[in-house]
Amino acid sequence: MSKEVLERLKTKFGDRVDVVERSARRAYVTVANEDWIPVTRYMYEEERGRLCTATGSDRSTGVELLYHFGFDGGGTVVNVRTTLAKPFPKIGSLAKYYPAADFIEREIFDFLGVEFEGHPDPRKILSSHDRPADFHPMRRDE
Amino acid sequence: MSTTIPIGPFHPVLEEPEYITLEVDGETVLGADIDLGRNHRGMELLAEEKTYDQDIFLVERICGICSASHSWAASLAVEDIVGCEVPARARYLRTIVHELERLHSHMLWVGLAGHIIGYWTVFMWGWKYREPILDALEMITGNRQHYAWYRPGGVRRDVPDEIWPKILKILDEFDTKVDLLTGAILDDPVILGRLKGVGILTTEDAVAYGALGPTARGSGVDIDVRRDEPYGAYSEVDWNVIVQDGCDCLAVAVVRLLEMKEAVKIIKQCIEKLPGGPIDAGIRDVPRGEGIGHIEAPRGETFHFIRSNGTNMPERHKMRAPTFNNIPTFRPRVKGETISDALLCFAVIDPCYSCTERMTVLDPSGKMLLSPKDLLRLSHEKTEQIRRNS
Numbered sequence: 306m307s308k309e310v311l312e313r314l315k316t317k318f319g320d321r322v323d324v325v326e327r328s329a330r331r332a333y334v335t336v337a338n339e340d341w342i343p344v345t346r347y348m349y350e351e352e353r354g355r356l357c358t359a360t361g362s363d364r365s366t367g368v369e370l371l372y373h374f375g376f377d378g379g380g381t382v383v384n385v386r387t388t389l390a391k392p393f394p395k396i397g398s399l400a401k402y403y404p405a406a407d408f409i410e411r412e413i414f415d416f417l418g419v420e421f422e423g424h425p426d427p428r429k430i431l432s433s434h435d436r437p438a439d440f441h442p443m444r445r446d447e
Numbered sequence: 448m449s450t451t452i453p454i455g456p457f458h459p460v461l462e463e464p465e466y467i468t469l470e471v472d473g474e475t476v477l478g479a480d481i482d483l484g485r486n487h488r489g490m491e492l493l494a495e496e497k498t499y500d501q502d503i504f505l506v507e508r509i510c511g512i513c514s515a516s517h518s519w520a521a522s523l524a525v526e527d528i529v530g531c532e533v534p535a536r537a538r539y540l541r542t543i544v545h546e547l548e549r550l551h552s553h554m555l556w557v558g559l560a561g562h563i564i565g566y567w568t569v570f571m572w573g574w575k576y577r578e579p580i581l582d583a584l585e586m587i588t589g590n591r592q593h594y595a596w597y598r599p600g601g602v603r604r605d606v607p608d609e610i611w612p613k614i615l616k617i618l619d620e621f622d623t624k625v626d627l628l629t630g631a632i633l634d635d636p637v638i639l640g641r642l643k644g645v646g647i648l649t650t651e652d653a654v655a656y657g658a659l660g661p662t663a664r665g666s667g668v669d670i671d672v673r674r675d676e677p678y679g680a681y682s683e684v685d686w687n688v689i690v691q692d693g694c695d696c697l698a699v700a701v702v703r704l705l706e707m708k709e710a711v712k713i714i715k716q717c718i719e720k721l722p723g724g725p726i727d728a729g730i731r732d733v734p735r736g737e738g739i740g741h742i743e744a745p746r747g748e749t750f751h752f753i754r755s756n757g758t759n760m761p762e763r764h765k766m767r768a769p770t771f772n773n774i775p776t777f778r779p780r781v782k783g784e785t786i787s788d789a790l791l792c793f794a795v796i797d798p799c800y801s802c803t804e805r806m807t808v809l810d811p812s813g814k815m816l817l818s819p820k821d822l823l824r825l826s827h828e829k830t831e832q833i834r835r836n837s
Binding site: 327328330331333355356357358360362371373375377378379380381382384403404405407408409415429430431432433442443 | 482483484487489491492527530654655656657670672675676677736737739741748750752754762763765767771772774775
C-alpha cells in the first residue's frame with residue numbers, strides 16, 4: 306500500500322519529492338516549502354491518508370515540520386517533512402483544507418512560532434494566555 | 448439572542464484539560480469553541496531531559512487510565528529506531544495488560560455515562576465490575592495504575608504461572624457481567640431514548656476531523672491499529688473490530704460494550720497461548736534515527752514519535768493522545784442538540800467527566816444562570832421525562 310502511494314507520489318511530483326523508505330511500514334518524504342501544500346493536500350485528498358499528528362522541532366537547519374500520514378489499509382505511516390527558515394518561519398496551512406490539521410497547527414504555532422498562512426483559527430492553543438505573544442517555549446534561539 | 452456557556456477549564460483526571468464555550472439559543476446549541484492547555488505540563492520538553500528508560504515512567508503519567516498505552520507506544524517508537532524484535536513472551540504479556548486496560552477504561556466510561564443520564568444502577572454496576580479488573584492488573588504488574596511494566600525491548604518483570612487461573616476466573620465473571628450490562632442497557636427503552644439519534648457525527652465529519660477509536664468506529668469508520676498495523680500478539684489471536692454505522696451516541700456506546708467482549712476473548716487466547724522464553728530484547732544503545740510507535744488505546748490511536756541523536760536521551764519526543772484528535776469532533780456532534788444532551792455529546796468521546804461538574808451557564812454580564820448541578824439535573828430530568836412517557 307505504502308509502496309503504491311509512494312510510486313504515485315513520485316510520478317506526480319517527480320524530483321520535487323525526496324522519498325526515503327526506512328522500512329516496509331515507514332517512509333519519509335522531504336519537500337521544499339513551496340511544494341508543502343500541494344504535497345500534503347495530495348496525501349489527504351487523493352491518497353486518503355489520515356493525518357495522525359504532526360511534529361514540529363527546532364533544529365540547527367531551521368524549524369522542521371513533519372506531518373505523519375497514516376495509511377490504515379496497509380498499516381503504514383508516510384511522513385512528509387519540510388524545513389522553514391528562522392527567525393520567522395512561515396508556511397501555508399493544511400487546516401484550511403483538512404480540519405484534522407487545525408489543532409496541531411495551532412500547537413506548532415504556539416510552541417515554535419510557525420505562522421500558518423490561511424489557518425482558519427490562528428490562536429495559541431496550549432500555552433498560558435498570559436504569556437507574551439512572541440514566547441514560543443520549544444524554540445532554541447539564544 | 449444567543450447565550451454563552453463556558454465549560455471547564457480544569458479536568459484533574461483527563462490527560463488533555465479543555466475549556467469549552469457553548470453558544471446557545473434557548474435550549475439549542477448553535478456552536479462550540481474549544482480551548483485547551485489550562486494544565487499543560489510540558490512533557491515533550493521534559494522527555495528530552497530523561498533517558499529512554501526514564502521516559503517510560505514519564506509518559507505513562509500522561510494519563511492514569513491509558514498508562515499502558517503511552518508506555519507501549521513510546522517503547523515501540525524506540526524499537527522502531529533500534530530495529531529489534533521483541534521476544535514472543537513479552538509481546539503476549541504486553542497484549543494482556545493492554546487489553547485489561549481497555550476493559551477497565553470502557554467499564555469506567557459505561558459507569559460515568561450512566562451517571563450522566565441519571566441511571567445510578569448502571570453507574571454502580573459499572574464501577575463495581577471494574578474493580579476485579581484492577582485487581583487482575585495488580586496481580587500481573589504490581590500496580591492498579593501506572594504499571595511501570597513496559598520498557599523498550601520487552602517488559603520489566605516476568606509473571607509466575609500460578610496467577611493465570613485467578614485471572615481467568617476474574618475474566619469469566621467479568622464476561623457474564625458485561626452480557627448482563629449490555630442486555631440491561633440495550634433493552635432499556637429509556638436509555639435508548641436518551642442515546643439513539645443524539646449527537647450525530649457523520650462518517651464524513653469523522654474522517655475530516657481525524658476521529659479515532661470508538662468515536663470513529665461508532666461513525667462507521669473502520670480503523671483499528673491493532674488490525675491495520677498489527678503489533679503485540681494481535682495478529683496471532685482471533686478477534687473482530689467492532690464498527691457501527693449509527694453515527695450517534697448509542698453507536699459509540701455499543702462499540703465500547705462489544706469491544707469489552709472482544710478484549711476478554713483476546714486476553715483468554717493470549718493466556719492460553721502464552722509462550723515461554725525471555726521477556727526482554729536487551730536494548731543497550733539507541734542509534735541515531737527516527738522512530739514511530741502507534742497503538743490502539745481504549746480511546747483511539749496513541750501516537751509517539753522519537754528522534755534519537757545517538758545519546759541515551761531522545762532529541763525530540765512527540766506524544767499525541769487520542770483525545771487531542773477526538774475533542775474537535777464535539778463541534779459537529781453538539782450542533783443543534785439541546786443543553787441537556789450536550790453533556791452526553793462530551794461524554795461520548797470519553798474525555799473526563801469532571802467537566803460536567805464545572806459547567807455553568809452565564810448571561811453576557813457574567814451572572815450565573817445555571818450551575819453545574821443544574822446542568823446535570825437537566826440531563827436527569829430529560830431521562831425521567833422519557834421514562835414517564837414510555
